[in-house]
């Protein structure tokens with residue numbers, strides 16, 4: 699599953715490829731897009747939480763015997779990068795109902811593709827927490843690096859940041875690895891490349907548009 703010291707690619711099973719086949723199809727209905735995207739997001743969140751620290755814990759089973767188990771050893775929070783990152787919140791709350799959630803709003807300029815921070819609101823004690831940074835698309839990595847900077851300015855150590863990402867470009871992964879080498883990234887696919895418009899190919903279109911139904915065909919962007 700590991701493809702570089704900071705990148706954790708989900709096992710590329712036939713089932714995962716079949717789900718990607720549905721959601722990458724430009725003619726996929728919104729209902730199918732949301733359903734299968736959420737199934738992949740669940741796998742990504744589980745893989746992200748596998749990277750958190752655990753300590754030993756023993757419990758007594760109903761048979762009166764000892765089970766030598768583990769429990770999560772740190773405080774956790776999640777920070778979706780609005781807007782597309784919010785697509786991951788539903789599954790997150792299913793697997794971790796009480797989790798604290800901060801928000802960062804970053805948008806790429808339509809022409810320059812450079813990210814701009816509009817808003818942030820994070821838990822007061824975020825510096826003591828591990829952070830699941832929810833950012834489905836890693837293209838040039840500008841947005842992801844801007845979000846990581848916001849977390850670092852709030853006192854979060856790089857090695858406490860786990861980015862939960864749906865689709866990544868080789869260029870974007872390299873850039874994060876170079877500039878923020880201790881941030882870990884869980885992804886379900888690594889694309890061939892970025893095109894001249896800074897979109898990933900073969901790609902998935904505009905994830906936020908397709909998930910939230912903003913346009914009739916976010917895929918055509």
Ligand code: PRP
Nearest residue numbers: 781782805806835837838839840841906
């Ligand atoms: C998209 C996407 C990522 C970003 C990735 O956001 O959701 O946040 O671009 O590109 P990058 O790696 O080159 O920065 P966009 O600004 O289009 O906003 P959205 O979340 O509303 O779709």
